[in-house]
Amino acid sequence: MRSVELVVRNPSGLHARPAALFTKTAGGFASKVTVENLDRGKGPADAKSMLMLLTVGVSRDQRIRLTAEGPDEDAAIDALTELIEGGLGETLEDAAGS
Amino acid sequence: MSAHAQGGAPALSQLLVRDAIAIDAPAGDWRDAVRLSGARLTAAGSTDPAYTDEMIATVEQLGPYIVIAPGIALAHSRPSPAVHRTGMSLVTLAEPVAFGHRENDPVRLVIGLAAPDDEGHVTALATLAEFLADDDKRAALLAATSPDDVLGLIAAHERQAST
Numbered sequence: 001m002r003s004v005e006l007v008v009r010n011p012s013g014l015h016a017r018p019a020a021l022f023t024k025t026a027g028g029f030a031s032k033v034t035v036e037n038l039d040r041g042k043g044p045a046d047a048k049s050m051l052m053l054l055t056v057g058v059s060r061d062q063r064i065r066l067t068a069e070g071p072d073e074d075a076a077i078d079a080l081t082e083l084i085e086g087g088l089g090e091t092l093e094d095a096a097g098s
Numbered sequence: 099m100s101a102h103a104q105g106g107a108p109a110l111s112q113l114l115v116r117d118a119i120a121i122d123a124p125a126g127d128w129r130d131a132v133r134l135s136g137a138r139l140t141a142a143g144s145t146d147p148a149y150t151d152e153m154i155a156t157v158e159q160l161g162p163y164i165v166i167a168p169g170i171a172l173a174h175s176r177p178s179p180a181v182h183r184t185g186m187s188l189v190t191l192a193e194p195v196a197f198g199h200r201e202n203d204p205v206r207l208v209i210g211l212a213a214p215d216d217e218g219h220v221t222a223l224a225t226l227a228e229f230l231a232d233d234d235k236r237a238a239l240l241a242a243t244s245p246d247d248v249l250g251l252i253a254a255h256e257r258q259a260s261t
Contacts, residue, residue, distance in 0.1 A: 011216050012216050013216070013220070015216075015220070015223070016174065017160055017163065020163035040224075042224065049166075049167065050163075050166035050167065050172075051166045051167035051170065051227055051230060051231055052227070052231060054166065054172075054223055054224060054226075054227035055224055055227040055228045055231055056224065057220045057221060057223065057224030057227075059216070059217055059220050060216060060217075
């Protein structure tokens with residue numbers, strides 16, 4: 001099992017299109033992947049389901065713990081970390097609400 | 099317990115009002131389904147009709163990712179001038195329609211979401227997602243025969259979640 005703590009910086013957080021990109025990427029790995037919202041104390045939730053991801057309600061600037069367990073857990077954590085740190089397809093400089 | 103959620107954010111029951119709910123509505127295709135969802139947002143005073151067109155355009159441009167779970171679509175678009183205030187709508191369809199999603203078609207439940215910013219709806223949406231992720235609650239919702247049934251189920255869920 002591998003775990004990492006990250007801050008989600010993109011404007012929408014883990015919602016809408018960024019959440020779709022995140023779940024799609026997580027779904028490409030055999031490992032079980034979960035997201036816990038450390039600020040709200042919600043989760044862990046299945047990172048491969050949009051609906052489950054919405055249950056933990058991750059907004060911009062919230063801290064999450066990403067956990068992967070399985071044969072490709074390292075690759076999963078690396079890819080998802082890169083995705084989140086890259087803004088999940090959104091521009092990190094975007095003003096909130098733009 | 100108050101209906102207000104943590105941190106002063108509006109609770110689900112405050113954002114999803116009776117006028118925003120339609121039961122067993124007829125839709126011929128996914129565009130119809132999204133239009134129904136947008137019309138309920140407008141009826142509840144949350145949006146102008148232009149927002150409905152924006153929700154349809156979002157699917158046309160970005161694909162059917164709004165189908166967030168088997169049978170459930172979350173229709174929405176970017177924060178927009180056509181949104182007056184944060185609101186949600188809930189439409190069950192008389193007959194399911196396909197959105198073109200590989201795993202989650204066909205859709206029987208369309209949730210509409212209108213938000214003037216990226217933040218104010220997050221807590222209520224999380225509450226709704228928890229409600230829909232519960233198999234028994236989702237089944238009860240799909241069996242609802244009136245908007246009041248839906249409001250009752252949501253109120254019961256909120257009471258449970260806040261204890």
